[in-house]
Amino acid sequence: xxxxxxxxxxxxxxxxxxxxxxxxxxxxxxxxxxxxxxxxxxxxxxxxxxxxxxxxxxxxxxxxxxxxxxxxxxxxxxxxxxxxxxxxxxxxxxxxxxxxxxxxxxxxxxxxxxxxxxxxxxxxxxxxxxxxxxxxxxxxxxxxxxxxxxxxxxxxxxxxxxxxxxxxxxxxxxxxxxxxxxxxxxxxxxxxxxxxxxxxxxxxx
Ligand SMILES: [Zn+2]
Numbered sequence: 001x002x003x004x005x006x007x008x009x010x011x012x013x014x015x016x017x018x019x020x021x022x023x024x025x026x027x028x029x030x031x032x033x034x035x036x037x038x039x040x041x042x043x044x045x046x047x048x049x050x051x052x053x054x055x056x057x058x059x060x061x062x063x064x065x066x067x068x069x070x071x072x073x074x075x076x077x078x079x080x081x082x083x084x085x086x087x088x089x090x091x092x093x094x095x096x097x098x099x100x101x102x103x104x105x106x107x108x109x110x111x112x113x114x115x116x117x118x119x120x121x122x123x124x125x126x127x128x129x130x131x132x133x134x135x136x137x138x139x140x141x142x143x144x145x146x147x148x149x150x151x152x153x154x155x156x157x158x159x160x161x162x163x164x165x166x167x168x169x170x171x172x173x174x175x176x177x178x179x180x181x182x183x184x185x186x187x188x189x190x191x192x193x194x195x196x197x198x199x200x201x202x203x204x205x
Contacts, residue, residue: 020047022057025182029061030145031168034086035181042164048082051075058137065115065126068133081109081138085145089168092149093159106142106149113139162186 026032036047036057048054051070058064070078084105088098114130128136149157153170160167160181167181180186 019049019053020045022047022060023182023185024060025184026167026169027172028144028148028168028170030085030141030148031089031170032061033057033141034082034089035167036082037086038167039164040086040166041162048075048078054078054134058134063126063137063140064133065128065136066133070134074134074138077109077135078138080105081142085141085149086166086168088145088149089157090159090166092154093157093168098149106145109135109138110142110146111139113142115139115143160186162189 023035023038024032026035038045038047048057051072051074054070054075058070084102088102088106091098112130113128113136115126115128115136117124118127126136126140128139130136130139148154148170156171156176158169158171158178160169161179162181165181165186167186169178169181171178180190
């Protein structure tokens with residue numbers, strides 16, 4: 001078991017070097033998590049290809065509750081949770097109710113996590129009673145999904161208008177006029193496409 005695990009870890013260290021970088025620019029944890037699969041309507045870039053990359057993502061988001069390494073099962077649950085949040089969020093962005101299988105999964109990951117908030121001098125910190133810290137961390141993401149998809153912000157949940165993207169975000173703009181998951185990604189792509197369109201018209205026959 002030890003040998004197999006070591007071999008697996010060495011291999012994933014190589015995969016880690018080759019893995020796509022994370023997109024961490026979304027303010028909402030649950031939607032930052034759904035952004036680990038990007039270009040859903042296009043090339044589909046999987047940014048959590050291995051359990052090791054799930055560990056890396058949790059560390060990058062300050063969600064390491066105790067020493068633990070993600071297993072293949074943890075990664076499978078992470079992918080299922082992520083897609084449930086994305087489907088539920090997309091439904092809500094279209095003013096439709098989320099599907100029952102998705103809400104059931106989100107609720108069960110949230111409910112089984114054994115996490116609870118604590119006030120510390122540095123602010124709020126999550127703790128867990130669970131002996132499975134990776135599952136507990138997924139629980140924190142599920143709790144954030146319940147909060148954003150079930151609370152006051154749900155009316156501001158939107159899907160990026162880039163059809164190749166469909167990334168979720170909360171539109172906190174006053175006029176509720178935000179269209180893109182991120183100006184740095186889809187906003188700029190759209191701007192460039194518009195610019196190209198304009199110069200095509202100008203240069204066209
Ligand atoms: Zn986008």
